[in-house]
Amino acid sequence: MKYNLPILAATAALLVGTAPMAALAQDMPGEGTTIRMGQATWDTGWFHAEIYSQLLEELGYEVDGPITLDNPPFYQSVAQGDLDLWVNGWFPLHDTYRPVFENGAELVGAVAKGGALEGYLVDAAAVEEFGIKTLADFKRDEVKEAFDRNGDGLADLVACPPGWGCEVNIEHHMDAYGLREHVNPIKAGYAASMADAVAAFQNGEHILFYTWTPNWTVNELVPGKHVMWIEVPEVNLPDMSLADAATMEGIEGCVADPCTLGFPANDIVPVANSAFLDENPAVEALLQEVAIPLSAIFEQNAAMNAGEDDIEMQASEWIKQNRESVDGWLEAARAAAE
Incomplete structure (x- = not known):
């Protein structure tokens, strides 16, 4: 059998030349x-x-x-x-x-x-002083007064800015638990509002805030040490098909176990x-x-x-x-x- 050496040589060169390109395409499928x-x-x-x-x-x-x-x-x-x-x-x-x-x-x-948890937290000193267990405790005059940092007669809650998913649930809770005349949800920039709350805590003031995990807030204010997760009076969500996921066991730093945080784990x-x-x-x-x-x-x-x-x-x-x-x-x- 005779072989056409020029054709074989050209074919070999072509294969060698394209091999790196094929490897590149495989290693970098997103190229371009x-x-x-x-x-x-x-x-x-x-x-x-x-x-x-x-x-x-x-x-x-x-x-x-x-x-x-x-x-x-x-x-x-x-x-x-x-x-x-x-x-x-x-x-x-x-x-x-x-x-x-x-x-x-x-x-x-x-x-x-x-x-990925969500819920409401209160400084541990206030939990002990006022026996705070749930959001319903913020209907009590002495509790509202202790958490009223701007003098409007309502307990201040660091909440979520407009457009965040948590804002929907917090607003729902305000109505579901009858808290409109007792709690003032602060909807300014979250990071700035929480920095202000941390400073207030460090000055010995009582604080109430919403947070989620993972988040720097629970490193700065450690549940079970500086603050405590509190419960909602009962699970009440915009979508009640998620109700079972809003009560969890073994939540470190919660006032109860199981802990009815009022938000499903995410x-x-x-x-x-x-x-x-x-x-x-x-x-x-x-x-x-x-x-x-x-x-x-x-x-x-x-x-x-x-x-x-x-x-x-x-x-x-x-x-x-x-x-x-x-x-x-x-x-x-x-x-x-x-």
């Missing part, structure tokens, strides 16, 4: 694609958003943003395809936005499942445009794979509150420390793109 990413207005969600952003860049994607948005405009934008994703969904808290996004976007994977999850996921199977696979411990988010939030605000560096360091898991996630994403 830009992801328009959003992030929440609460800065406690920025750390894991940055982790996801850096992982997407390792797959070759160019990340535009993240752009910071309130819940309503994000869910509308991701449904319309103006944004591709964020990793700051809180469900079931954000179920109220499902009618806005469910026809164009979807939940995929989970940053952290369960353990999963922190990515939400992405469905058409974008169809076109980018590597992204969908990555979102399905990644999981970040709440303890890691809590640790970064505490450091950020202490002034260590280089989130890009903190995310990069976390990725480096968890390289084995990260490489497994990236391998799954690359395999999905083949």
Whole structure:
């Protein structure tokens, strides 16, 4: 058999030349694609958003943003395809936005499942002094007076800014428990309002506030030490199908066990445009794979509150420390793109 040596040589050269290109395409399935990413207005969600952003860049994607948005405009934008994703969904808290996004976007994977708590806290000294157990105790004149920091005759509650999912539940609670004439929900910027509450606590004043975990607040004001989770009089939610999840056992620093916090425990999850996921199977696979411990988010939030605000560096360091898991996630994403 005779071989055409020039043709064989040309073919070999072509194969050698394309091999690195094929490997590159496999390693960098996002090459040439830009992801328009959003992030929440609460800065406690920025750390894991940055982790996801850096992982997407390792797959070759160019990340535009993240752009910071309130819940309503994000869910509308991701449904319309103006944004591709964020990793700051809180469900079931954000179920109220499902009618806005469910026809164009979807939940995929989970940053952290369960353990993301919400509720009301009171300084421990006030719990002991006044025997505070539930929000209903704020109907008592002596309790209202002790928590009235602006002199309007109402107990001041650090609540949630307009547009946050927690604002819906807090407003519902104000009516459900008949607290409109007893409690003043403060809806200014949350971080500034909480900083003011922490300063008041340090000055010996009584404080009432809403918070969630993971959050720097429970590092600054530790439940069971500085403050206590208090209960609601009874579970009353806009969506009562979630009622069973609003009472939990083993909540450290609660006035009772089980503890009726009045908010269901949440999963922190990515939400992405469905058409974008169809076109980018590597992204969908990555979102399905990644999981970040709440303890890691809590640790970064505490450091950020202490002034260590280089989130890009903190995310990069976390990725480096968890390289084995990260490489497994990236391998799954690359395999999905083949």
